[in-house]
Amino acid sequence: MEISLYNKRLHYALILSFITIGYNLLEGIVSTFYGASDETLALFGFGLDSFVEVLSGIGIAHMIYRMKRNPVVERDSFEITALKVTGTALYILTAGLVIGAILAVINKSEPDTTLAGIIIAVLSILTMYFLYREKIKVGNQLDSKPIISDAKCTKTCFYLSFILLASSLLYELWQIPYVDALGSLGIAWYAWKEGREAFENARSKSLSRSSDCC
Template sequence: MATAQAGLHTTSVRKGVNIEIVSIIWMVIEAVVAIGSGIVAHSIALTAFGADSIIELVAGGVLLWRLTIEARGASLARVKRAEKRSSWVVGIALLLLAVYIVVESLVKLFTHQGTETSFTGIGLAIASGIIMPYLSRTKKRIGSEIGSKALRSDGSCSMVCAYMSWILLAGVILTALLGWWWIDAIAALALVYYVVKEGWEAVQEARGKEDACGCGCCHD
């Protein structure tokens, strides 16, 4: 019985490794497309979305390493230390990203800087809005199977990314259809809540708070 349970656990861990690999590949694509399109279209929302993807990529890389060595049967002591360091880095980076979004958005609003239409951004937001909820559900399910709070937290981060993509999509579509120069700055400011929440709870986790999770919404 114990052997069978251990086998199922190992299988689930390997599934966790695979889903993290898929997630990392998508984060790379998302970051490159979002930042590139954001720079071309002078869009704060798109650029910030891409920057958040890079931050999630770093966190996903650490978690992938953690799952990989667990799959190989190695000790998790050093992984826990790495996760704590990663939480500090990710949390601080997210909070700095929030400051950037606020400052740049206010500058655009006061100077009436417009944003060019980005159909690439629209396509990216649609794709992310579809893909990220699937990744979120899968990570949470596997995290529950293997008892990994980190993987469940990462699933919540994926859902936050989905929320951000829906907000981004609304802003980009309104800019494309109605030409509202100010909507990109407003859409970018709407992302601040999610970025600050994710960043603060990553810092809390790094400080060793028992109820903190990477994104604050992983209580099952």
């Protein structure tokens, strides 16, 4: 591949990683605010997961920046630390969401409204679909397994948005009991899965292995 074209595509991949970080940061702030004020555990957990994705995104951006300077075959200490911190945060989030869901059922807690969750989920679905499509495209063009892996991580966020949308819609339209708690458990399952993959990737310095999340 022509060097100038390769660098342009790497630059675009770096821009996509910055967009991912910025969007997840904004999404995390808005989601946790409305999740707390409306007492919807699914939205609050979704927001916390967005903050964790910021940590993961920083590791990815760092890796792509290194790729722009020299060929990269292994993760460096910064990326490994970012993966370990991400994995730990996701495990803590999983435990918190499971405990929160159990307490919500015991105390018969229900959200005031899940309208914010519907709006945020729709925006997230559109944004994550765009990011996934573009990351897959540039990852294939560069034949880069790490960028393709990051795209798969974005696809997981895409699925999480559908869980939030489903639980929020069901409650807002029909006030189905405990559907918000059930939605938070769905987010917890994905958080646990992502956390496990983060630690697996941290143990393997090689970037040649393929996984669902970088």
